Amino acid sequence: MSRRRPVFERLLLWVVGQDVRGRSMAGDLREEYGQRSAGALNELRYALSCLRLAGRYLPVRMLEAARRAASAGVLDLRQSARGFRSAPTYWIGCTLTLALGIGATSTIATIVYGSLLEPLPYPHPERLVRFGDATLKNPVGLSSASVLNFMGLQRSAGTFDVMAAFRSERAIVSGPDGADRLQGAWVTPNFFEVFELTPLAGRWFEPADQSSGARTVIISERAWRRLFGGRRDAIGRTIQIDLVDHTVIGIAGRDQSAHGAVDFWKTIRWNADDMTLRRRRSIEPVGRLRAGTTIEEARHELRALFAALGREYPAENAAWTINVMPIEEWIGSFGGASSRAMLQLIGAGAVVLLAVALINVTSLTLGRAEQRRRDALLRRALGATSGRMFALHLTEGLLIGVPAGIAGAVIASWAVPLVVAQYGDTFPRSHTVAFGASSVLVAAGAGIVAAFCIAALAGLRRRPATDGLRTDARGASAASLRVRLALVTTEVALSALLLHAAMLVAGTIYALSRVDMGVPLDRALTFEVGLPRSRYPDPDRIARFLDELSTRLHALPGVREVGATTRRPFAGGSNGGVSVADDPARTLPLVEYRAVTPGFFPALGIALHEGRTFAAGLGAGAAESSQVVISEQLARELFGPSSAVGRLLRTATSAPPVEVIGVVGDFRDFGPVREGRPTIYFRHSFNEVYANSPFSTVIVRHEGSGADLTLLTRAVLRDLDRDVPMDAIMTLQTLADRSAGTSRRTAATLLLWFTGVALALGSVGIFGVIAFSVERRRREIGIRLAVGDTPAGIGRRILVEGLKLTAIGLAVAALGSYWIRNAVASFVLADLTPASWRVLAGVVAVVALIAVTACLIPARRAARTPLITVLRE
Amino acid sequence: MPRSAFLGEWEQLVLLAILRQRDSAYVIGLRAHLSAVMGRTPSRGALYRTLDRLEEKGYIRGIEEDASSDRGGHPRRRFVVTRSGIAALKASRQALLHLWKGVEEVLE
Numbered sequence: 001m002s003r004r005r006p007v008f009e010r011l012l013l014w015v016v017g018q019d020v021r022g023r024s025m026a027g028d029l030r031e032e033y034g035q036r037s038a039g040a041l042n043e044l045r046y047a048l049s050c051l052r053l054a055g056r057y058l059p060v061r062m063l064e065a066a067r068r069a070a071s072a073g074v075l076d077l078r079q080s081a082r083g084f085r086s087a088p089t090y091w092i093g094c095t096l097t098l099a100l101g102i103g104a105t106s107t108i109a110t111i112v113y114g115s116l117l118e119p120l121p122y123p124h125p126e127r128l129v130r131f132g133d134a135t136l137k138n139p140v141g142l143s144s145a146s147v148l149n150f151m152g153l154q155r156s157a158g159t160f161d162v163m164a165a166f167r168s169e170r171a172i173v174s175g176p177d178g179a180d181r182l183q184g185a186w187v188t189p190n191f192f193e194v195f196e197l198t199p200l201a202g203r204w205f206e207p208a209d210q211s212s213g214a215r216t217v218i219i220s221e222r223a224w225r226r227l228f229g230g231r232r233d234a235i236g237r238t239i240q241i242d243l244v245d246h247t248v249i250g251i252a253g254r255d256q257s258a259h260g261a262v263d264f265w266k267t268i269r270w271n272a273d274d275m276t277l278r279r280r281r282s283i284e285p286v287g288r289l290r291a292g293t294t295i296e297e298a299r300h301e302l303r304a305l306f307a308a309l310g311r312e313y314p315a316e317n318a319a320w321t322i323n324v325m326p327i328e329e330w331i332g333s334f335g336g337a338s339s340r341a342m343l344q345l346i347g348a349g350a351v352v353l354l355a356v357a358l359i360n361v362t363s364l365t366l367g368r369a370e371q372r373r374r375d376a377l378l379r380r381a382l383g384a385t386s387g388r389m390f391a392l393h394l395t396e397g398l399l400i401g402v403p404a405g406i407a408g409a410v411i412a413s414w415a416v417p418l419v420v421a422q423y424g425d426t427f428p429r430s431h432t433v434a435f436g437a438s439s440v441l442v443a444a445g446a447g448i449v450a451a452f453c454i455a456a457l458a459g460l461r462r463r464p465a466t467d468g469l470r471t472d473a474r475g476a477s478a479a480s481l482r483v484r485l486a487l488v489t490t491e492v493a494l495s496a497l498l499l500h501a502a503m504l505v506a507g508t509i510y511a512l513s514r515v516d517m518g519v520p521l522d523r524a525l526t527f528e529v530g531l532p533r534s535r536y537p538d539p540d541r542i543a544r545f546l547d548e549l550s551t552r553l554h555a556l557p558g559v560r561e562v563g564a565t566t567r568r569p570f571a572g573g574s575n576g577g578v579s580v581a582d583d584p585a586r587t588l589p590l591v592e593y594r595a596v597t598p599g600f601f602p603a604l605g606i607a608l609h610e611g612r613t614f615a616a617g618l619g620a621g622a623a624e625s626s627q628v629v630i631s632e633q634l635a636r637e638l639f640g641p642s643s644a645v646g647r648l649l650r651t652a653t654s655a656p657p658v659e660v661i662g663v664v665g666d667f668r669d670f671g672p673v674r675e676g677r678p679t680i681y682f683r684h685s686f687n688e689v690y691a692n693s694p695f696s697t698v699i700v701r702h703e704g705s706g707a708d709l710t711l712l713t714r715a716v717l718r719d720l721d722r723d724v725p726m727d728a729i730m731t732l733q734t735l736a737d738r739s740a741g742t743s744r745r746t747a748a749t750l751l752l753w754f755t756g757v758a759l760a761l762g763s764v765g766i767f768g769v770i771a772f773s774v775e776r777r778r779r780e781i782g783i784r785l786a787v788g789d790t791p792a793g794i795g796r797r798i799l800v801e802g803l804k805l806t807a808i809g810l811a812v813a814a815l816g817s818y819w820i821r822n823a824v825a826s827f828v829l830a831d832l833t834p835a836s837w838r839v840l841a842g843v844v845a846v847v848a849l850i851a852v853t854a855c856l857i858p859a860r861r862a863a864r865t866p867l868i869t870v871l872r873e
Numbered sequence: 874m875p876r877s878a879f880l881g882e883w884e885q886l887v888l889l890a891i892l893r894q895r896d897s898a899y900v901i902g903l904r905a906h907l908s909a910v911m912g913r914t915p916s917r918g919a920l921y922r923t924l925d926r927l928e929e930k931g932y933i934r935g936i937e938e939d940a941s942s943d944r945g946g947h948p949r950r951r952f953v954v955t956r957s958g959i960a961a962l963k964a965s966r967q968a969l970l971h972l973w974k975g976v977e978e979v980l981e
Contacts, residue, residue: 009945020937020948025921027940027947028900034943049917056918 008050015054015061025053072388076395084399090368094361094400095407097764098450100757101357102408106443107415108350108750112343114433120328121255123196127161127289130330131302133281134323142323142330144281147274149309149317153285156305159298161290164191165283167268168260170695172532172725175227175239181530181725182223182263184241189267192218194288195256200224202235202250209249210267217241218250222431223263241266242532243723254432259286259331261431278316286327299324331428342747343427345501345823349754352494356758358450359491360765361400362457363484367772369458393458397451405447412439423746457483481773485805488765492809495755495762496847497816502751503839504824509748517570517736518667518676519605524732525700525709526568529717529724543685545721546696547618550599552716553700558709561701563603564684566595568697569732570671570739578634578680581648581657586638592669592679593651600681601629601664603699604732610635611645611662614683625686629662634678651680658682671739699732747824759850767854770802774862781865791863798862802855803848810844880965884932886911887923888962891933891952898952900924924952932958 009026016022033046084091122128132145145165154163166187173182185191192204200221209216217239219227228234238245241264252265273280289298302322310317332340369376379389416435424430529549536542550562579587598614600606613629614620628649635644648657668676684696702709710729717726730738737745774781781794817840880888890906891898900920908914927933935950954962 020935020950021925023947024900024935024937024950027944027949030945030947031943031949032901052916053918053921056916056922060922 008047012050012054016057017061029053072391073395076392077399079392080396080399083396087368090364091400093764094364095404097357097360097761098400098404098447099407099411100761101354102404102443102446102450103411103415104350104754104757105354105446106408106412106439107419108343108347109442110412110416110435110439111419111427111430111433112347113438115427115429116332116340116343118429118432118438120331121197121258124288124291125328126326127291127293128194128286128327129289129295129298129324130284130286130327131298131322131324132285133320136319136321139321139323142325145283145285145322146278146281146316147270147283148278149306150283150285152309153302153305153322157298157301159290159293159301161288162190162193163285163287164188164194165268165285166191166265167283168262170530171242171264172530172723173223173227173239173241173264174243174723175223176229176237180226181727183261184264184266185260185262186268187265191265191286192252192256194286195259196288197253197256199250200253201232202248204250205265205267210269213269215244215246216249216267217246218252218265219248220252220257220263221254222257224251243534258429258432259327278313295324295326342744345747346750346754348823349498349501349751352498353754353758354446356491356494356498356761356765358453359487359494360761360768361450362453363487363491363765363768365454365458366484366487367768390455393455394451396458397454398448400454401447401449401451404450405443408446409440409443412443419750423750426746481769481776484769484772488762488769489805489809489812491762491765492806492847492851493812493816495758496810496813496843497820498751498755498758499846500813500817500839500843501820501824502748502755503842504820505744505748505751507839509744512672513737515668515672517672518665519569519732521731521733521736523702523704523706524603524605525702525706525713525729526697526732526735527713527729528568528695528697528727530695530727532723535721535723539685543618543621545724546597546684549698549717549720550597552720553698553713554599556709556712556716558703558706559700560703561599561603562698563600564597564696564698565600566684566696568728568735569604569667569699570669570736576651578638578678579650580638581650584650588634588637588678590677591634592677593682594669594679595682595684596629597684600684600699603701604667605701606667607665609663609665610643611660613662613664621683621686624661624683626656626658627661627683628658629664629681630660631666631676631679631681632663633666633676634680635660635663637678649680671736673739697728759847762847763850763854766802766805766851767857769805770798770855771858771861773801774798774858777862778865781862785865794865795859795863798859799852799855802851802859806848806851810847813843814840879968880932880961883919883923884927885962885965887920887927888932888954888958891954892962896951899949903952927958930957930961931955932961 009029012026012029013022016025029046029049033042033049036042119125120128130142133143133149134141135143147165150163150165157163164187166185169184169186170181171184173180173184187205189205189207189210192199199218202218204218205216208214219234219239224230224234227239228237234248234251237248239248240246246266256262268283274282287298289295299322302324306317306320306322310320376389379392384392413435416433416439420430420433424433427433531542531545536545546564550564553559553562576591576593577587577589578591596614598616598620601608601613609632611629614624614627628651630638630644630649638644638649639647644660644663647660649660650657664681666676666679668674669679670676700706700709700713714726717724784794785791886907887903890903890910894902894906900917904915904917904920907920924933924935928935932955933952934955935952938949938951940946940948
């Protein structure tokens with residue numbers, strides 16, 4: 001065989017190896033085929049033989065390589081573990097630092113994913129829509145729908161497979177294992193068809209459930225666990241809803257509640273108003289589109305149908321149209337736009353924290369790599385390849401990253417439920433957010449990424465080994481110091497940015513807490529009571545209950561005033577128009593309506609300005625059913641400087657005019673963020689506006705600390721009616737704080753936490769770098785001391801070095817402050833928040849103080865360097 | 874006798890072939906010899922892997938010989954059976970003879 005055939009031979013040698021075995025094999029083939037006659041066929045046979053032999057040896061070689069790598073890995077692992085055993089502080093420091101960052105990131109990622117990104121658990125979620133009436137002024141809004149309109153649409157719409165509706169209600173639900181006030185929904189029997197899920201146990205509703213009048217109920221998995229302790233025999237058992245027996249026919253799985261935290265479903269029963277009053281908009285429709293139908297097509301069809309309804313019933317529908325939105329968008333809008341902004345902000349905060357942690361770890365790693373520089377260079381000199389060195393560094397990185405990932409996952413598993421419990425009401429779908437596979441995945445990913453970062457940085461310098469061995473240590477460590485300085489400067493900048501954001505949001509909250517609410521906030525307790533409809537079906541009984549409750553609470557030691565109202569103070573939100581009876585031109589379209597007991601004004605601390613307020617006692621109540629008390633703002637806007645007492649007003653809800661009996665002071669009923677509106681007060685449970693409201697907020701104004709007032713109040717309530725639960729117990733101050741925006745508070749709290757950790761890490765970073773720099777310059781310091789520099793001078797020099805580092809970091813942060821202002825814009829009220837430059841000044845002061853503290857120890861150490869030791873070194 | 878000392882059929886054949894080739898036990902010759910004895914040509918891969926295995930067990934030893942031009946400059950390996958290889962062969966032979974004893978009539 002004359003011609004060379006290097007390709008196949010090379011392949012064979014590559015697979016089998018260049019050793020004597022491989023080469024003799026190649027030689028054998030050459031010899032064998034060389035002895036035969038030349039020709040294309042022979043060539044082909046030779047090639048095939050090479051390939052076959054290579055194929056035979058490939059798995060063998062792969063196995064050998066894997067075995068070699070594994071044994072090298074085990075060796076690396078042992079070596080790294082030994083290294084860490086000799087420097088446990090480094091290992092523990094790195095792992096804990098990283099674990100904190102990973103824990104925060106995994107927690108926030110879990111929440112962001114669960115509330116914003118996770119696909120809805122329904123089959124074909126893209127076909128699910130929420131629709132409802134919208135005003136022509138704001139056709140993209142979504143209001144409740146009228147039952148009669150809904151039925152009309154249901155009959156004619158062709159773009160929908162199913163159209164259903166629900167009405168949210170809360171009720172007291174008691175089962176064998178306890179009673180609770182739970183969120184429920186009154187639904188049309190086909191409601192569950194929309195979502196296409198199967199029940200966990202039992203069945204969904206059938207039309208007969210509505211028409212027969214049978215009292216049946218479907219409960220959520222959560223309610224099943226709470227009421228039945230998760231027992232299998234719950235189907236067919238009886239629970240009480242507002243003290244009326246209902247039979248459990250089904251249990252809905254967790255997924256069913258993805259569109260809202262509902263714990264029980266009952267079939268809706270249309271009442272006389274529903275079937276006669278087209279203007280009464282009280283149900284929330286949902287639907288499933290026909291396959292292949294787009295939202296636009298559905299919206300177009302419903303709007304056309306609604307326009308026809310508008311022509312038929314112009315009085316009720318003329319100003320209205322209809323809107324259809326994907327169910328995902330509707331769910332995502334829970335908590336408002338600020339909720340999304342909050343999640344983005346704290347998400348960014350968590351990532352910054354992780355970055356700071358990572359920087360700290362890599363900075364520590366660089367310092368350590370510097371200490372072991374000779375060891376690494378020796379390995380290179382002895383023939384360790386770059387790959388081998390990287391593998392060694394990666395093993396070290398993994399020894400930090402993997403435990404940190406595990407610890408981070410543990411932190412997240414503990415923090416996610418905590419954050420959800422504490423701040424769940426500030427973001428959508430919070431009840432389905434749970435620690436799970438995605439959280440572990442994020443933690444694991446972050447741990448591995450960290451390991452690679454550590455490995456990459458530890459082997460940063462790729463100079464020839466011999467050069468490295470020959471040169472003085474200082475050249476190399478100067479390069480390493482430069483990298484570390486850059487890293488720590490970044491760390492300072494990131495911490496400062498985080499602090500800036502946190503301080504801006506916290507500053508707003510502080511400013512809001514200083515806003516005068518118009519009423520004293522201290523020494524007042526508030527709670528909600530919900531009266532079961534079955535026992536309190538009429539205003540008379542509600543009035544008697546509230547009167548009796550007020551009398552008994554008043555008798556408690558230290559209680560000064562007791563009052564009740566239909567809605568919580570500072571929550572705003574129930575309004576209508578008011579006009580002067582004898583001058584209809586004087587009309588105010590947006591007036592807050594509130595029903596109160598006589599004790600409400602003194603209990604909340606609203607002063608009487610003119611006339612009188614409602615008289616105490618039930619006897620007076622009936623006479624006052626057509627009398628109202630108005631706020632000063634309302635009096636001013638309707639009557640100007642003239643007296644309002646004795647004037648007659650027309651309200652949106654009652655035909656006969658009502659008489660003004662008194663004018664009281666204003667308070668900020670919308671919380672500190674918004675100005676209060678003019679308000680009209682009706683007599684609770686006597687005026688028809690709020691005659692039947694089963695829920696009331698009670699305000700108890702007291703003396704002293706009121707430490708045991710909650711217990712005493714609870715006892716009084718239990719004594720009065722043990723089936724009435726006491727809810728949402730908090731001080732008036734807390735109520736006011738909450739009204740300042742819970743998402744703002746959540747963002748500030750979490751950001752402050754992150755900032756605290758980031759600053760702590762940052763100070764460790766500064767300390768590490770300065771200490772390293774001092775260590776590196778021991779000789780220089782010694783010489784300086786020898787030529788007459790004072791220890792104080794040396795210490796000062798070190799401090800200045802640390803401050804320089806901080807100053808650069810802060811300068812970078814100042815550049816980033818523009819971005820921060822935009823990021824927190826939705827939480828910050830420009831007129832209330834301290835100016836950005838003042839916050840920035842605060843940030844500079846805090847960070848500089850921390851930096852100086854971090855530099856003190858190395859500076860002192862440098863100043864105390866014994867001259868003789870250094871010179872001896 | 875340890876279990877590992879027993880040889881597989883293919884290992885015995887290769888060892889015996891090396892012994893029979895005496896001082897010229899090269900792969901090409903071995904393959905030709907085995908082919909003549911067995912009536913079919915064994916695959917190169919099987920032969921090389923068996924040689925590797927026997928070498929790992931210490932039953933044979935490969936001796937590197939000078940490269941020649943007809944081999945493209947690649948060396949040649951000659952195999953010799955080691956003492957432990959001989960011992961393993963003997964043990965296998967003994968075991969087989971023992972098992973053969975008394976069953977010839979049945980097989981005839």
